[in-house]
Amino acid sequence: MTPCLKISIVGGCQSDGLREATLALLPGSHVQSWHVGVSPIDPPDVILDKIAGSDLVLSQIQPEQGYDVLTAEMLTTKGYQAHFVPTFIFPGFHPDLIYIADEEGLVNAVHCAFHSRIAVAAFLLGLTPQKTLPLYNAVVFNELGFFSTFPAARAAVEQGLSEAGFQSDGLVDGWLRDIGPFMYMANHPHIRVLATLCQQLYARLGLIAHTTPVPSVKTDHLGNSFTWPVYPALAKRLGVPGSNDFQRPAWLVKRWESRKISLAAYLRDLFTFYATLPRHRVESDAVMDVRTKLASLLG
DSSP states (O other), X not given: OOOOOEEEEEESTTHHHHHHHHHHHSTTOEEEEEEXXXXXXXXXXXXXXXXXXXXXXXXXXOGGGTOGGGSHHHHHHTTXXXXXXXXXXXXXXXXXXXXXXXXXXXXXXXXXXXXXXXHHHHHHTTOOHHHHGGGSSHHHHHHTTGGGHHHHHHHXXXXXXXXXXXXXXXXXXXXXXXXXXXXXXXXXXXXXXXHHHHHHHHHHTTSSOXXXXXXXXXXOTGGGSOBOOOOHHHHHHHTSOOOSEEEOOGGGSOTTSOOEEEHHHXXXXXXXXXXXXXXXXXXXXHHXXXXXXXXXXXX
């Protein structure tokens, strides 16, 4: 029989998924989660008050995020039974994604914070959305190093999980077999990924048997968020299903509407948005490197 515990989870956008996985593994427990700084919008001192008395605290917070008091290390020094769960980042399916920031802060794109490297570089080259669409091909991907991203991402995630005390052997291959592309975006994993981490942690802590299977969790918050496709030319190399269709957040779509946004439509949205910005705001070093490589390919 599983124990009924008070469990608190502090982290980023993955915290709700960790909560749902925890409820599936430890039914009857009281589980609360915070996407710190976003939802609920509680300052760190209020969060500390609310997690008081927790039997267990899971933290994804790193010192560089600016919430030092909520890191697992600091919580442990305050007497909490705190454990670090790494934020799961895997850009292998989405090497085109990029954050852009300048002295004014993060430059959010359309529908999400990420930009398409190819789209913003093509815009800076003066191309139209129509002329940019054919650039999403294997030749361009190879020139930009997209095909080498997956093995590098696999190595990085396996090392990061191992260093945090998780068993990483075979996880990526298992997720590929059971799910296919197991990321919705580079920082949005499928709920089964988060459930796997929870299963390992709670087994290690003796809260569940090591033979307890990874649960099937019905609610997948990140799956209902904006979803970036695995482009067909990349998907073919990886042996997974591919598409050029993005998915709008489910909560913005009426029941009779489709979530799909074609790559062509998304490029039109992006170019319209970029036209409203001063060019220097998107001319980051990484973007300018892509611009140079595209210019060379296009002659």
